Amino acid sequence: MPAGEVIEPQEQPWSRRRLRSTNERLLLDRLRALGAASRAQLARETGLSKPTVSSALASLAAAGLVHEVGTHAPERGRTAVLYAPDxxxxxxxxxxxGRGWLRVAVAGLDGTVAARADVRNRARTSAALADLVVGTARRVVGDSGVDPAEVVHGVVGTPGVYDEERRRVRYAMHLPGWGRAGLFDRMREELGVPLEVHNDANLAALGEYTYGVGAGSRLFAYIMIGxxxxxxxxxxxxxxxxxHGLAGEIGFLPWPDRRAGQEEPGRHRPERLEDAVSGVAVVEAARHFGMSGQLxxxxxxxxxxxxxxAAVRAVELEGERIAHTVxxxxxxxxxxxVVLGGGVGHSVDLLLGPVRAHLxxxxxxxxxxxxxxxxxxxVLLGAVATALGTARDLVFARRTGDG
Known part of the structure; x- marks a missing residue:
C-alpha cells in the first residue's frame, strides 16, 4: 500500500439494514403525526432525500404499513400521491x-375503535370475573371482524397495582379475590394475546392526556372518585x-375527621381519605343529613x-373533602x-363550585x-393508547423483519 493511502472501511450489511429501518420508522412516525403526506412533504419534514423517501415508502407499502389515501393537486406542479399509515x-x-362495569374495545393502529362492549359486572368470584373478561373480549374481537391473530397487544386497567414478580394484583379492595395469583396469566393464555396490567387511575390519566382535557399539560393529576x-x-x-407502582394511591392517606366524637352513636367515621371521598361516603353523608330509601x-x-x-348538604360536604384531596x-x-373523573367526578356541575370555594x-x-x-x-381509552405504543413497535418489527 503506497504511503499515505487511506482505505475506506466497507459499510457492513447490518449497518445498511439498520439505516433503512431507521429511515422507515422515521417516515412512519411522521405520517402518524401528519395524518397523510406526499413524498415531497415527507422529505421536507424529515430532511431525507426524495429518493430515500421514495424507497422507504415503497418498502413500507410492501410491508402493509402504509397505503395510498388520495392525491393532492397544488396550484403549480404535478399532482402528488398522499400516503398514510394503514x-x-x-x-x-x-x-x-371495574366493580360495576366491564368495558372492552378493539382498535386499529390509528386508535379508531372497531368494536366495543360495555357489560355489567355481576361476577361474584375472581374466576367468574376472569371468565367474563375473556368471553367479552372474544365477543368484541368477533364483532369487529378482525382476525384474532392480528390483535397483537392488550392492556387491562384494574383497581389496585399489578405485582409483576408475584403475578397478581394488590390493593384491589373492591374486587374480592381479584388478587389471586395467576388470574392474568390464565387470561393471557385463553385469549392468546400479550396483556399488560395497569392501575385504572393511571390509565385514565393517560387517556385524558392523549384524547381529553389534559392534552398539552406540563404536569396534571387525574383524580378518580368512584x-x-x-x-x-x-x-x-x-x-x-x-x-413500586404505588404513586397516586391517595385513597390510603389518613383522614383525621375533625368532627370526631360529634357523630351519632354507631355512625362510621372515615379513617382513610378513600372512606371520606368515595361514592359510599356521599351516600353515608346523605343518610346522616336525613335522606332515606335505596340510595x-x-x-x-x-x-x-x-x-x-339533605342531598345538597351531602354534596357540599363531598366538595369540601375533594378540596382537601386537591x-x-x-x-x-x-x-x-387537576382533572376530576370517575363516577362521582361526573357530577362536577355540582361539585366544582364547592371544591373551588373550599380550596x-x-x-x-x-x-x-x-x-x-x-x-x-x-380508563378504556387510556388502555387503548397504552397498548398502541407497544403494538406499533411490534407490528413494525414483524412486518419489516426488524427483529
Missing part, C-alpha cells in the same frame, strides 16, 4: 375492569408511577339538582391542572380544576 396493519385490545379513590399523574406526557351516589346528586336539602395533590405535585380557604396553591372530558371512557 390502521389495519394490526389491532389492540383495551379492557377496563367506588374507591385513586390518582394518576402525567408529567411531560409520561406517567409517573413511583418506585346511590348518583341518586344523591340527582336529588341535589332537584334542590333536596390541596394535598397541589402541595406535593404542583400540577398545572381557596385551604391553601394558596390553586391549580386549574376541570371535569374529565372522556367521562366513563377514560
Amino acid at each position: 390502521p389495519a396493519a394490526g389491532y389492540v385490545l383495551g379492557v377496563d375492569v 367506588t374507591g379513590l385513586g390518582m394518576g399523574v402525567v408529567s411531560e406526557g409520561r406517567l409517573f408511577t413511583g418506585a 346511590t351516589a348518583k341518586a344523591v346528586f340527582d336529588a341535589a339538582r332537584r334542590g333536596d336539602a 390541596a394535598a395533590a397541589a402541595a406535593v405535585l404542583d400540577p398545572d391542572l 381557596r380557604a385551604l391553601t394558596p396553591l390553586r391549580p386549574a380544576i376541570a371535569p374529565s372530558r372522556l367521562g366513563e371512557d377514560a
Whole structure:
C-alpha cells in the first residue's frame, strides 16, 4: 500500500439494514403525526432525500404499513400521491375492569375503535370475573371482524397495582379475590394475546392526556372518585408511577375527621381519605343529613339538582373533602391542572363550585380544576393508547423483519 493511502472501511450489511429501518420508522412516525403526506412533504419534514423517501415508502407499502389515501393537486406542479399509515396493519385490545362495569374495545393502529362492549359486572368470584373478561373480549374481537391473530397487544386497567414478580394484583379492595395469583396469566393464555396490567387511575390519566382535557399539560393529576379513590399523574406526557407502582394511591392517606366524637352513636367515621371521598361516603353523608330509601351516589346528586336539602348538604360536604384531596395533590405535585373523573367526578356541575370555594380557604396553591372530558371512557381509552405504543413497535418489527 503506497504511503499515505487511506482505505475506506466497507459499510457492513447490518449497518445498511439498520439505516433503512431507521429511515422507515422515521417516515412512519411522521405520517402518524401528519395524518397523510406526499413524498415531497415527507422529505421536507424529515430532511431525507426524495429518493430515500421514495424507497422507504415503497418498502413500507410492501410491508402493509402504509397505503395510498388520495392525491393532492397544488396550484403549480404535478399532482402528488398522499400516503398514510394503514390502521389495519394490526389491532389492540383495551379492557377496563371495574366493580360495576366491564368495558372492552378493539382498535386499529390509528386508535379508531372497531368494536366495543360495555357489560355489567355481576361476577361474584375472581374466576367468574376472569371468565367474563375473556368471553367479552372474544365477543368484541368477533364483532369487529378482525382476525384474532392480528390483535397483537392488550392492556387491562384494574383497581389496585399489578405485582409483576408475584403475578397478581394488590390493593384491589373492591374486587374480592381479584388478587389471586395467576388470574392474568390464565387470561393471557385463553385469549392468546400479550396483556399488560395497569392501575385504572393511571390509565385514565393517560387517556385524558392523549384524547381529553389534559392534552398539552406540563404536569396534571387525574383524580378518580368512584367506588374507591385513586390518582394518576402525567408529567411531560409520561406517567409517573413511583418506585413500586404505588404513586397516586391517595385513597390510603389518613383522614383525621375533625368532627370526631360529634357523630351519632354507631355512625362510621372515615379513617382513610378513600372512606371520606368515595361514592359510599356521599351516600353515608346523605343518610346522616336525613335522606332515606335505596340510595346511590348518583341518586344523591340527582336529588341535589332537584334542590333536596339533605342531598345538597351531602354534596357540599363531598366538595369540601375533594378540596382537601386537591390541596394535598397541589402541595406535593404542583400540577398545572387537576382533572376530576370517575363516577362521582361526573357530577362536577355540582361539585366544582364547592371544591373551588373550599380550596381557596385551604391553601394558596390553586391549580386549574376541570371535569374529565372522556367521562366513563377514560380508563378504556387510556388502555387503548397504552397498548398502541407497544403494538406499533411490534407490528413494525414483524412486518419489516426488524427483529
